[in-house]
Amino acid sequence: MNLFPSISCLTIVPLLGAIAVLALGTKSTKLARGLALAFALIALAITLTVWHRFNPASGGLQFEEVHAWIPVLGVQYHIGIDGLGLLMLLLSAIIAPMAMAASWQIQQRAPLYFSLILMLEAGLFGTFTALNFFHWFLFWELSIIPAFFLIRLWGGSQRATAATQFFLYTMVGSVTLLLAFLAIFLCTGKFDFMDLAELARNGQLLPAFTALGAWHHFTVEKISMVLCFGVFLGFAVKVPLVPFHTWLPATYAEAPTGTTMLLTGTMSKMGLYGFLRILLPIFYTQLRWLQTPLLWMAVATIVLSAYAAMAQKDLKRIFAYSSINHLGYCMLGIFSILKFTGNDPALATEKTAAMNGVFLQMFNHGLTAATLFWLVALLEKRSGGARGLNDFGGLRKVAPVFCGVMGIALFSSMGLPGLNGFVGEFLIFKGVFPLAAWPASVAVLGLLATAIFVLTILQRVFSGPLQEKWSQMSDLTLGERLALLPVITLMFVLGLCPQLVLGVINSTAMQMVQQLRF
Amino acid sequence: MIWIVRNLWLIPALPALAAGLSALAKQRNRRFAASLAIGSMGLSFLLSLFAFAHALHVSGQGKQVIQVFNFPWLQYGGEWLKLGWMLDPLTSVMLVMVTFVGLLIFIYSTGYMAHDENFTRFFCFLSLFAAAMLGVVISNSLLLLFMCWELVGLTSYLLIGFWYHKPAAAAAAKKAFITTRIGDLAFLIGMVWLYSQAGTLLFYDQGTGCLERSALMGLVAQTTCIGMAASTGIALLIFAGAVGKSGQVPLHVWLPDAMEGPTPVSALIHAATMVAAGVFLIARVYPLMAAHGGTSLAISSTTALQVVTWIGAITAVFAALIAVAQDDIKRILAYSTVSQLGYMMMGLGVGGVAVGMFHLITHAFFKSLLFLGAGSVIHGCHEEQDIRRMGGLKKFMPITFATYATGMLALSGFPLFFSGFWSKDAILHAAQIWTISRVPFYLGTLGALLTAFYMTRQIYYVFLGESRLSDRHNMPHTKAVDHPEHSAPATPHESPVSMTVPLMILAGCAILLGFIGTPAWPWFDSFLSGQQATFNITGFLEGGILPVMLSSTVIVFVGLGLGWWLYGRKPIASADGPDALEQLQPQVFHLLRNKFYVDEFYQATFIRCNTWLSHLSDWFDRRIWNGAVWTVSYVVLGLSWLARSTDNYLVNPGFDEGCHTVTVGAKFLVRLQNGRTQNYLRLVGIAFAVLVVFLIWSGVR
Secondary structure (H helix, E strand, C coil), X not given: CCCCCHHHHHHHHHHHHHHHHHHCCCCCHHHHHHHHHHHHHHHHHHHHHHHHHCCCCCCCCEEEEEEEEEHHHCEEEEEEECHHHXXXXXXXXXXXXXXXXXXXXCCCCHHHHHHHHHHHHHHHHHHHHECEHHHHHHHHHHHHHHHHHHHHHHCCCCHHHHHHHHHHHHHHHHHHHHHHHHHHHHHHCCCEHHHHHHHHHHCCHHHHHHXXXXXXXXXXXXXXXXXXXXXXXXXXXXXXXCCCCCHHHHHHHHCCHHHHHHHHHHHHXXXXXXXXXXXXXXXXXXXXXXXXXXXXXXXXHHHHHHHHHHCCCEHHHHHHHHHHHHHHXXXXXXXXXXXXXXXXXXXXXXXXXXXHHHHHHHHHHHHHHHHHHHHHHHHHHHHCCCCECCCCCCHHHHCHHHHHHHHHHHHHHHCCCCCHHHHHHHHHXXXXXXXXXXXXXXXXXXXXXXXXXXXXXXXXXXXXXXXXXXCCCCCCCHHHHHHHHHHHHHHHHHHHCCHHHHHHHHHHHHHHHHHCCC | CXXXXXXXXXXXXXXXXXXXXXXXXXXCCHHHHHHHXXXXXXXXXXXXXXXXXXXXXXXXXXXXXXXXXXXXXXXXXXXXXXXXXXXXXXXXXXXXXXXXXXXXXXXXXXXXXXXXXXXXXXXXXXXXXXHHXXXXXXXXXXXXXXXXXXXXXXXXXXXXXXXXXXXHHHHHHHHHHHXXXXXXXHHHHHHHHHHHHHCCCECCCCCCCCCCHHHHHHHHHCECCCCCEHHHHHHHHHHHHHHHHCCCCCCCCHXXXXXXXXXXXXXXXXXXXXXXXXXXXXXXXXXXXXXXXCCCCCCCCCHHHHHHHHHHHHHXXXXXXXXXXXXXXXXXXXXXXXXXXHHHHHHHHHHCHHHHHHHHHHHHHHHHHHHHHHHHHHXXXXXXXXXXXXXXXXXXXXXXXXXXXXXXXXXXCCCCCCHHHHHHHHHHHHHHCCCCCCHXXXXXXXXXXXXXXXXXXXXXXXXXXXXXXXXXXXXXXXXXXXXXXXXCCCCCCCCCHHHHHHHHHHHHHHHHHHHHCCCCCCHHHHHHCCCCCCCCHHHHHCCCHHHHHHHHHHHHHHHHHHHHXXXXXXXXXXXXXXXXHHHHCHHHHHHHHCHHHHHHHHHHHHHHHHHHHHHHHHHHHHHHHHHHHHHHHHHHHHHHHHHHHHHHHHHHHHHHHHHHHHHHHHHHHHHHCCCCHHHXXXXXXXXXXXXXXXXXXXXXX
């Protein structure tokens, strides 16, 4: 159907860009970042054309490309996107140029820096499109490596620890993931996600695990649980889910801001995407056995991280915890969908609402969190590196525009109606409440705590008497305003007109829910 | 469909547009922002009048009084989430009230805020507020109402903290937002619950809306795990939102602090409109509040409405008691507002929509009148807010005095000629015939007495007697009034025309509005319920109306007399002397002055718990989770150290030893093959010789 392999093209463009930028050597910072931005914008343009050509009425895969690769191992080159994949592609394509803009003043080894960002973008594109484990896992790992070097080489004072912690954590997750999939391959001979999901739907997956049955006299159920846990760990670390989250605050705080934007905006979505694309369709039975503890784990993620954010003094750490909190709502939505509801069409609709809410929340959180980190970077640039909650005061007087933009982003993160954050959270709560009333009611505490720390930031940083040492601080420059304008506009547009996104993802959400319903 | 119904959205959209445009305007475009805000509000007012006329026309014909316009907003699964707006008598009355009071307050603000450097921003926020508030009023969907409701909270936050350089204002803004958000979260849960039960959030949608019969029947039939009907649970959760927004006990603490905002804001948001939104919400979802499964149609007896009544009655008295002992002119009015909002809630609980809403409307006029009068006083006294340091303003500010006195009499419920009398009387009468309990009636009566008393006290302190304005510099505990430029004691002055004209208009309304809801001609009641009002003088004689009127008249006079007895008989001598009530009952007075220590109680319990929880979460992260991770990593490190030690001390020495042996052997072998031909030849020669010798020796044998 598609003569032109748009998706492959999309993945190759940033890779080519990374090579091109690196090939320039260290000669010209200006040229390197200009070129990198150009490649990122080309990728964005391709994504937009794909968005335009995407058929929103179909919930299945589109733009599929299948080629034989290593037939003996069941490895195919199989890529394609549905509404979820498309949304994630768009998010990555938006965040990458934003991250570059936020890193504009980096001088030290700039070509390498921008080349690594492009490589990371390629990794993201690959992860969000690949449908065969082998191929997918390659990109999943490919995205960790540039992130590691970005943190290790350009990070803050604690960067070595942070980078190691980040790498080890995600590595442990990756290893369990890999082992689990190798075991699955041994049993089924398949690596393709779609095939595996098909097996699971037909109930053939569980019997297949008997091949491992001799293994310490485990029952098939137990084996499947072990495998499920291996895959689960890989994603739970990435999202992250409490208690697998302690790498995150340190990493987000120490990473250079552009990288933090990519980490929170897009890489955290890789974990969620994994849950939705891989874990849920293949291991829904196993997850359903554990639904209650999982739901409360999501609630703990929401509430504990919001409260932990309240206790932080560093703006970046506050937003890091807030990020965990926001993704907790997605996890709550995902786990509530596991509930067995038989053939009740009303509850199926609630599940679809929650699923739509999860997709929307993923996108909106990416936008808002990345913007918040960007604004912290702009603040740090002006303050000479200070970014403590109590370092400032009364900044609204000298930087009213900055305060306004920060206010919009903060209220968006708090879920104020009219801005993008609200709709996703509303749909999640709307869907989750009938499925799991008590977890939803307790999770509301997270919304309260979020309001408290958001307003504390506005109070401590922007209100009160102006401190003498900041009286010369400059407001946003024209360039910065123009760079921020698109994303702020997007916040308003999506807050008022969420159908723009929902129209594209709804069919996918419906199909995903339908496939889980038996 | 009728044009005005289809285009009702224009009423909130115009101020929203004004807000958007003035947000982009530069600070120096003051005239632009002000005229934009006033112009858009004026247009909205005209449209509201049009809508009102239409509603009047429709209800006069006895047709269906609720007209709706719904539109799809977003899609999930096979369903569309719809939003919409509606026009019914309740909406039309609120529209006219909000736009009219808003317009007057906008005009007043041009005078009051004339010297403020953020004048443009002020009008931007005010317009945004008006847009959100009007959105609440016209919503035909609980979700749209909730969204506007949150935006109202946002603008309230922005305007309370308008003088952001004052730490007290910043703290008050935060407190207001968070306190109301506690209620809003309950509201959110109630809303999603309602959505899951009723399948829609539209109020009215041709028989399928959530406030219509079929949905309500379903809600009443559902029971929850604690044996309560789902309708009751949902109604109580929604009421929690109203408790937060309308400053009812126990979430009333934010409203007095909100007085840190500019006075026009206090008048518009924290007296007339936003705080009344909670009351309006309950009026809007009244069918849900009153839904019950029984066959008897005894009104006002559902659990939800009983809770509303009790909370309202307790708030009415509680706040009035606190108001008695306050010294800040705006805080007295703030507690008075809390108390009056309690009355409205009680009115809704005992008497239905019309009773509560009538007091809402009259209160909106006379309370905004009082606040604007207070603003005029503060303006005239050079930012002085402490009533102990005022006095004798009557002769300096005659117009302010006359209008303020009108507002005060209306609030106190002075008989016959003031609107407050009629609206309060309707509530008291309904409370008196309430079948559940008589206690709310007694509480309401006590509240009326206290209201008359504290307003008399305020009048004596502010307007009568001798000026004590010069005392402000002798006071040892001068309150933080951060306007050092006014250090020279100046005489008070009357405010400019832009401020006094709105006062006079509002004063007129405070008197006249009472006559639309007298027992003889209950037009307001009839209009809201879609009937024709008839004039019938015998309405006074029905069911105990006259005794209630007489008793409340007596109560008002007792309150006024008590005020005169304590504060009027001998003029208040100095600003730092003790209050007359303080001399009588010092302990009670201190308890009241400290607002029953509610703030301190919350500080010691909820806020401390919250802080503790946040530190616990942080500690958990740093010590427990991270500790576990570090333990694992140390175990791994320990294992690797062990492995290295084994290498170093066990494997390596053995390996080295082996290697050494090999090396020695190799060295010997190396010597054998060092590449020199003569050596090889020598070796070959020797070998050959040995071979020959060997052969010879063996051959000989």
